[in-house]
Amino acid sequence: MAEFNASTKDLGEVSVIYLQGYLDAHTAPSLENTFSNLIEKGKYCTVVNFTELAYISSAGLGVFMAFIEKMRENNGDIKLSSMSDKVYNIFDLLGFPLLYEIYKTEDEAVNKFIESKNLEK
Amino acid sequence: MKFDIPALKINQKFQTFIVLSIVLFGFKLFAPGSDSITYLLIDDLLVGLTVAAFIFYLMDWIHLKKINPLNLVMNIGIFTAVIFLLITFSNTILRGLATENNLYFPKTGFISNLVVFAYSFIILGSLSYIFLAFRELYSLKQKRDINTYFNTMVVFFILASYSTLLQQSSDLLYIKDTFFIISILLIIINSIKISWIAFIVKKEKKILLFLSIIIAILFVSNLVKNSGNNNANLLDQFSPALNQFFNIIGIYGAIYFSILFFTTLFHIPTAEAFDRKAQEVTSLQYFSKLITEVLDFDDLVKTITDIASKISNADAAWIAWQENGGLKSVGNNSIGFLDADLITSFVAENKNKYNLNETVFISMDKFQKKSQLGESFSNITVSPLRAHNELKGYLLTGKKNNFLFDDEDKNALDTFSDYASIAIENSRLFEESIIKERLEKELDVAREVQRKILPSKNPNYEGLSISTVFIPAFEVGGDYYDFFEIDKYTFGFVIADVSGKGISAAFIMAEVKGIFESLSKTIKTPKNILIKANEILQRTLDRKNFVSAAYGFIDLKNETILISRAGHCPIILLRDNSIENLRPSGIGLGLNFSDHFSNTLEEIKIDLKENDIIVLYTDGITEAKNKLLEDFGSDLFEKILIENCDKDADDISNKVIREVTLFSQNHPQHDDITLVILKWKQKLKIDGEKEWQNSTLQPKI
Numbered sequence: 001m002a003e004f005n006a007s008t009k010d011l012g013e014v015s016v017i018y019l020q021g022y023l024d025a026h027t028a029p030s031l032e033n034t035f036s037n038l039i040e041k042g043k044y045c046t047v048v049n050f051t052e053l054a055y056i057s058s059a060g061l062g063v064f065m066a067f068i069e070k071m072r073e074n075n076g077d078i079k080l081s082s083m084s085d086k087v088y089n090i091f092d093l094l095g096f097p098l099l100y101e102i103y104k105t106e107d108e109a110v111n112k113f114i115e116s117k118n119l120e121k
Numbered sequence: 122m123k124f125d126i127p128a129l130k131i132n133q134k135f136q137t138f139i140v141l142s143i144v145l146f147g148f149k150l151f152a153p154g155s156d157s158i159t160y161l162l163i164d165d166l167l168v169g170l171t172v173a174a175f176i177f178y179l180m181d182w183i184h185l186k187k188i189n190p191l192n193l194v195m196n197i198g199i200f201t202a203v204i205f206l207l208i209t210f211s212n213t214i215l216r217g218l219a220t221e222n223n224l225y226f227p228k229t230g231f232i233s234n235l236v237v238f239a240y241s242f243i244i245l246g247s248l249s250y251i252f253l254a255f256r257e258l259y260s261l262k263q264k265r266d267i268n269t270y271f272n273t274m275v276v277f278f279i280l281a282s283y284s285t286l287l288q289q290s291s292d293l294l295y296i297k298d299t300f301f302i303i304s305i306l307l308i309i310i311n312s313i314k315i316s317w318i319a320f321i322v323k324k325e326k327k328i329l330l331f332l333s334i335i336i337a338i339l340f341v342s343n344l345v346k347n348s349g350n351n352n353a354n355l356l357d358q359f360s361p362a363l364n365q366f367f368n369i370i371g372i373y374g375a376i377y378f379s380i381l382f383f384t385t386l387f388h389i390p391t392a393e394a395f396d397r398k399a400q401e402v403t404s405l406q407y408f409s410k411l412i413t414e415v416l417d418f419d420d421l422v423k424t425i426t427d428i429a430s431k432i433s434n435a436d437a438a439w440i441a442w443q444e445n446g447g448l449k450s451v452g453n454n455s456i457g458f459l460d461a462d463l464i465t466s467f468v469a470e471n472k473n474k475y476n477l478n479e480t481v482f483i484s485m486d487k488f489q490k491k492s493q494l495g496e497s498f499s500n501i502t503v504s505p506l507r508a509h510n511e512l513k514g515y516l517l518t519g520k521k522n523n524f525l526f527d528d529e530d531k532n533a534l535d536t537f538s539d540y541a542s543i544a545i546e547n548s549r550l551f552e553e554s555i556i557k558e559r560l561e562k563e564l565d566v567a568r569e570v571q572r573k574i575l576p577s578k579n580p581n582y583e584g585l586s587i588s589t590v591f592i593p594a595f596e597v598g599g600d601y602y603d604f605f606e607i608d609k610y611t612f613g614f615v616i617a618d619v620s621g622k623g624i625s626a627a628f629i630m631a632e633v634k635g636i637f638e639s640l641s642k643t644i645k646t647p648k649n650i651l652i653k654a655n656e657i658l659q660r661t662l663d664r665k666n667f668v669s670a671a672y673g674f675i676d677l678k679n680e681t682i683l684i685s686r687a688g689h690c691p692i693i694l695l696r697d698n699s700i701e702n703l704r705p706s707g708i709g710l711g712l713n714f715s716d717h718f719s720n721t722l723e724e725i726k727i728d729l730k731e732n733d734i735i736v737l738y739t740d741g742i743t744e745a746k747n748k749l750l751e752d753f754g755s756d757l758f759e760k761i762l763i764e765n766c767d768k769d770a771d772d773i774s775n776k777v778i779r780e781v782t783l784f785s786q787n788h789p790q791h792d793d794i795t796l797v798i799l800k801w802k803q804k805l806k807i808d809g810e811k812e813w814q815n816s817t818l819q820p821k822i
Contacts, residue, residue: 025621025622058618058620058621058667058669059620059621059622059665061620061667062620062621062664062665062666062667063665065664065665065667065712066664066665069664086752090740093669093688093689093690093691093704094667094669094688094708094709094712095687095688095706095707095708095709095712095721096708096712098706098708098713098717098721099708099712099713099717
């Protein structure tokens with residue numbers, strides 16, 4: 001079975017989730033847990049780093065849909081970064097770029113959060 | 122030994138005994154007392170027959186019951202005590218009667234005759250039972266059939282008893298003595314091996330030790346009392362042979378129970394070890410039987426903890442089962458769940474301190490929360506439960522009040538926990554197979570739903586050739602395509618892919634079909650159909666689910682195609698040996714329910730040319746994988762399409778599917794594959810729009 005791993009890095013206000021391997025119907029619950037834990041801790045600003053992700057299925061895409069609303073309601077967001085062309089293409093076909101902010105690099109995404117926080121202040 | 126006379130039933134034997142008893146009583150009452158040998162012979166023969174009849178009757182009766190050696194010993198004790206009391210009374214009370222006629226008083230008077238008869242008969246009955254009980258004890262747990270020894274002994278018992286007839290003549294007295302001594306020798310030989318003692322538990326051995334010494338003393342004192350007062354020896358006067366038999370049985374009892382006493386005494390120190398071995402053997406036998414039977418998990422853990430506490434002599438046992446990343450106490454045996462949870466969490470916190478690859482002992486002295494325990498557990502053992510080298514949990518046992526576990530317990534638990542792991546794994550596999558079976562049934566339903574939803578045949582238009590291929594994946598992927606003949610000149614088509622798999626995807630697919638079916642009749646543009654479909658789906662779709670779809674209308678009259686795409690794979694337009702991926706912007710259905718969806722949804726219109734090919738597909742094609750997990754990919758897909766673009770629709774789709782199948786032949790198909798190819802064959806006349814309208818306006822169905 002294809003492996004999947006999601007690990008979280010805490011950058012203060014922003015959390016970064018690193019994805020690795022194959023995200024499909026079988027491994028999606030693991031990512032759901034990761035998101036649930038962040039929400040429990042009150043961390044609503046999340047950047048997902050796709051550098052190491054080899055494949056994402058429709059069930060994998062569903063995970064982001066399940067949590068985006070909750071994050072946005074709490075003044076946060078899920079921003080996506082560092083996708084390979086293949087993964088980006090899957091997101092792009094479904095119209096995710098119209099729904100999510102997708103950045104080339106993790107830093108860009110994190111900075112975007114920090115900028116918007118500064119603006120609020 | 123076959124004393125059995127099968128022809129006689131139990132009550133017949135009893136009747137024989139009663140008849141003989143009455144004859145004997147009559148003989149005693151009416152025949153004058155005499156020292157003549159004939160009288161004594163008849164008397165002894167009658168007594169012997171009565172004893173034999175009673176023994177045969179009792180034998181059947183004893184066989185009806187399950188024999189427990191301790192009960193037999195107890196019964197022997199009771200009958201010996203009865204005889205003891207009778208003899209004591211005979212010496213005190215009956216002596217008063219005896220003075221009337223010093224020597225032969227029993228033969229005078231009905232009453233005293235009856236008293237003596239009753240006295241003798243009670244002794245006769247008791248002796249018969251004791252004799253039979255000895256025989257049962259003798260044959261208990263004997264490995265070989267050594268009844269010959271016992272039978273020989275019985276023969277000498279009879280000979281010794283009847284040889285008393287010869288005591289009138291002192292010359293022949295040696296015969297009686299010889300038989301008597303041989304009998305005693307045989308008794309000793311037959312009493313030495315008492316094998317059943319090893320098979321009773323320690324507690325019973327202690328009782329037996331106590332009983333055997335008392336019974337041995339009773340037998341000896343009976344012997345002494347009986348032979349001590351010859352004058353008043355009623356039994357001897359009743360029947361000398363019976364009296365001799367009494368003596369022999371008395372000697373047998375004294376010897377047997379003395380030997381039994383010492384044997385038991387020597388067995389006591391090893392009794393506990395023996396008990397435990399026996400317990401282990403039965404537990405393991407029971408458990409290996411258990412492994413082959415499939416059990417409910419809850420029942421299984423209860424049985425495991427029950428056996429574990431027995432084989433380790435523990436006060437309590439439970440299993441700490443790995444669940445949701447933590448340890449949970451299950452199958453608690455003689456321990457409250459609060460205590461079990463407290464100790465389990467203590468073990469979980471300290472599991473790195475101990476080498477938990479095998480059974481370890483842990484003293485509760487180091488347990489800070491020891492005072493919170495409801496009961497004073499002082500020592501515990503922890504044994505790992507593994508299946509396929511994966512730790513599934515721990516088997517724990519506990520002792521109270523500072524009792525310690527020893528290495529024997531550790532060995533027993535080590536062996537046992539291996540068995541337990543296998544049994545648990547078996548029950549888990551069984552559960553899994555049930556789930557799998559149910560899943561397969563569900564998938565059958567899903568496949569059936571999908572099969573009924575997809576069009577059974579393609580519409581037939583002159584000038585438009587249509588080819589469709591659908592290959593369902595094992596898990597049912599949720600692919601859907603459909604055609605709608607809107608009116609004479611308008612042909613609608615849709616392709617969609619529901620996220621997720623199995624029965625839930627199949628039901629969403631059914632709903633999507635309903636939505637498109639009805640919207641196609643009322644709404645005239647693909648864009649509006651998709652917007653409306655998104656609105657309707659908001660009510661039913663789970664937030665995690667979505668549907669990618671592409672919808673198109675072909676206007677047969679104006680030779681145009683109108684396409685909108687909601688998150689689906691691009692629609693391929695194959696024209697003049699080149700590929701154009703049509704990707705009007707659009708978000709998948711169910712991803713967004715605001716105006717954003719409709720604002721971003723584009724619709725494109727293309728004029729069709731002769732031999733234009735429209736290819737609709739789902740990602741089952743481009744994401745088909747080979748054994749190296751490489752994708753079939755859109756480049757290869759497009760290459761095959763271009764190479765075959767001059768063929769008709771069916772040939773193209775056959776070619777594509779063949780290539781995809783070849784590519785992924787060593788890898789299971791993961792997702793549904795759907796391919797729809799529309800080929801426009803209508804020849805257009807350069808300036809002939811009007812002419813075409815006039816001449817070929819007729820529907821081409």
